[in-house]
Amino acid sequence: MPHRANYARCTFQQHLGPTVDSLDVPWAEFTGDETDVRTFEVPTADPRDPYVEMQVFDVGDYGHEILVNGASLSGFDIATADRWQYWMDTLEADHLREGENTLQFRRNAAGDDAFVVGTAIVHWREPVA
Known part of the structure; x- marks a missing residue:
C-alpha cells in the first residue's frame, strides 16, 4: 500500500522559565x-513513523518534556544547546x-533553566487510498 507524508505545524513562541526575567526574550x-x-x-x-521537530532557544537542561495527547515521550526529549537549535x-x-x-512542552521545574x-512540526506517514 502506498503512503504519503503529512504534518501539522504548531506555533508557540513561548518562554518557559522560573521567572519572567529569567531570559531576555521580549518577543x-x-x-x-x-x-x-x-x-x-x-x-x-x-x-506511521511519527516524529516531532522543534525550534528551541537556549535549552540548558535535559530534563524538559514533550507531551503528546497528555503523555510524556520516553527518554530525554530536547537536547541542550546555546541559542537556536x-x-x-x-x-x-x-x-x-x-x-x-x-x-505541549513542559520545563523541568526542579531546575532554573529557561528557554x-x-x-514545532509533527510528521507522520499515512496510507493513500
Whole structure:
C-alpha cells in the first residue's frame, strides 16, 4: 500500500522559565513551567513513523518534556544547546490518533533553566487510498 507524508505545524513562541526575567526574550510570551496546549488534526486511523521537530532557544537542561495527547515521550526529549537549535524526537505510533491531538512542552521545574519554544512540526506517514 502506498503512503504519503503529512504534518501539522504548531506555533508557540513561548518562554518557559522560573521567572519572567529569567531570559531576555521580549518577543516571546512568558508562560512559566509549560507552554499552552496546541491542537492539530490527524486525518488517518493509521499514522506511521511519527516524529516531532522543534525550534528551541537556549535549552540548558535535559530534563524538559514533550507531551503528546497528555503523555510524556520516553527518554530525554530536547537536547541542550546555546541559542537556536532545530531538534527532532521520534514518537511511538500509538502516540497519535485519528482526529484531534495535542502537543505541549513542559520545563523541568526542579531546575532554573529557561528557554523558548518556537515552532514545532509533527510528521507522520499515512496510507493513500
